[in-house]
Amino acid sequence: MHVTPRRRGARASIASVITIIVLWTLLWGDPSVGNLLGGALIAAAVLFALPMTRIRFSGTLRPWPALQLIARFHVDLVLASWHVSVLAFRWRHTPKGAIIGVKLRCANDLVLTSVAQICALVPGTLVVDAHRLTGTLYLHVLDLAGSGGAEKVRADTLELEGRVLRAIGSRADLERAGLVGESR
Structure with a gap:
């Protein structure tokens, strides 16, 4: 299966959003709906308002x-x-x-x-x-x-x-x- 760069970028963004939401919820220590929504807002602000330069990874994790x-x-x-x-x-x-x-x-x-x-x-x-x-x-x-x-x-x-x-x-x-x- 061949994944296009655009899809790969979307997958990375979704994984980043989920990671930030999980970390935000863990920091607050309460998996409430408000904390999940707050984490989603923080994730959106961080990832879309402050985009990072992509680094090409051509190596292998050993x-x-x-x-x-x-x-x-x-x-x-x-x-x-x-x-x-x-x-x-x-x-x-x-x-x-x-x-x-x-x-x-x-x-x-x-x-x-x-x-x-x-x-x-x-x-x-x-x-x-x-x-x-x-x-x-x-x-x-x-x-x-x-x-x-x-x-x-x-x-x-x-x-x-x-x-x-x-x-x-x-x-x-x-x-x-x-x-x-x-x-x-």
């Missing part, structure tokens, strides 16, 4: 690498939170921060955004800028010495990009990044 990505994110989150809390309680120590540019191997919008969001969610790292055309992320690192230096931060970010590509990248993206023959 469940096992996606689970590994999520698990490693949680480990990184706990470790970085511990590191930042230790820094907060060290008296007379001023961490030396730095802004580091990391050129990603895949300039795909979805991969760039995913890597940037995961980096931004981990304490101690902040995305200062993302250059879409070159696929470069500029990261502010709170404690450069505690993070292992600039090259370690770059290597860790490229490793994160590899995990994202293994989870959602296309075969062509994996080949461009040199990740096809790896066993991880």
Whole structure:
């Protein structure tokens, strides 16, 4: 069965409306008719008054690498939170921060955004800028010495990009990044 782009867009919009209604109802904690209608109004306002640019997804969702990505994110989150809390309680120590540019191997919008969001969610790292055309992320690192230096931060970010590509990248993206023959 061939689905036209217009039908695919309508299906995505309907799925988005249903998702927003469900989330709205869960936030209120009461599946009343008023909350369902309120959720529908919010969904209509968000999706039709403020349309988002569509991102083409040409990859494949791979469940096992996606689970590994999520698990490693949680480990990184706990470790970085511990590191930042230790820094907060060290008296007379001023961490030396730095802004580091990391050129990603895949300039795909979805991969760039995913890597940037995961980096931004981990304490101690902040995305200062993302250059879409070159696929470069500029990261502010709170404690450069505690993070292992600039090259370690770059290597860790490229490793994160590899995990994202293994989870959602296309075969062509994996080949461009040199990740096809790896066993991880």
